[in-house]
Amino acid sequence: MNKIPFHKFLPGIAWFFIVLVLICLPGKDIPGNSIFELLQFDKFAHTSIFGLMVILFIRPVAMSNMDKKQKLQYYLRIAVSVAIWGLATEFIQRNFVQGRNFDLWDVVADATGCTLAYFFSKKYLLV
Numbered sequence: 001m002n003k004i005p006f007h008k009f010l011p012g013i014a015w016f017f018i019v020l021v022l023i024c025l026p027g028k029d030i031p032g033n034s035i036f037e038l039l040q041f042d043k044f045a046h047t048s049i050f051g052l053m054v055i056l057f058i059r060p061v062a063m064s065n066m067d068k069k070q071k072l073q074y075y076l077r078i079a080v081s082v083a084i085w086g087l088a089t090e091f092i093q094r095n096f097v098q099g100r101n102f103d104l105w106d107v108v109a110d111a112t113g114c115t116l117a118y119f120f121s122k123k124y125l126l127v
Contacts, residue, residue, distance in 0.1 A: 008060035015056050016085075019049055023089045027099020043109040046086070051113030054082045055121060062125035071126060079118035086110025 061074045087107050093100035 002064055002066055004060045004064050008063070009057065011059075012053060012056035015053050019053065019089070022049075023093055023100075024097050026097060043105060046106050046109035047113035047116070049113065050082055050086050050110040051117035051120075053085075054079050054114050054117035055125075057082070058117070058121045058125060062121065062127060068126055072122065075118055075121050075126075079114045083111045083114040086114070
């Protein structure tokens with residue numbers, strides 16, 4: 001396997017930590033009872049946040065000189081890993097963040113974002 005320089009993954013790593021900070025915000029700091037709640041903006045945000053994370057980690061792989069089969073294997077591993085991170089964030093919120101709880105629909109939104117990003121990457125970033 002060809003080594004991808006660590007610095008190529010820094011945008012994904014930075015986004016990972018930004019998401020960690022966001023999920024650790026206490027419940028009282030999260031807006032509620034508004035038009036955003038009515039439109040389920042939260043689920044759209046989860047889908048986008050985790051989809052972006054997948055793309056940020058896939059991009060260095062996509063730009064590498066691996067063959068397509070290797071890239072697809074990494075794309076899938078990245079998407080599954082980020083989806084598992086999405087599940088883990090719900091447990092973190094439930095157990096460690098005041099005023100937050102586990103929401104299965106957030107997990108579904110996270111996994112949806114990962115899946116969409118995987119298929120987007122497979123179609124548009126596979127070189």
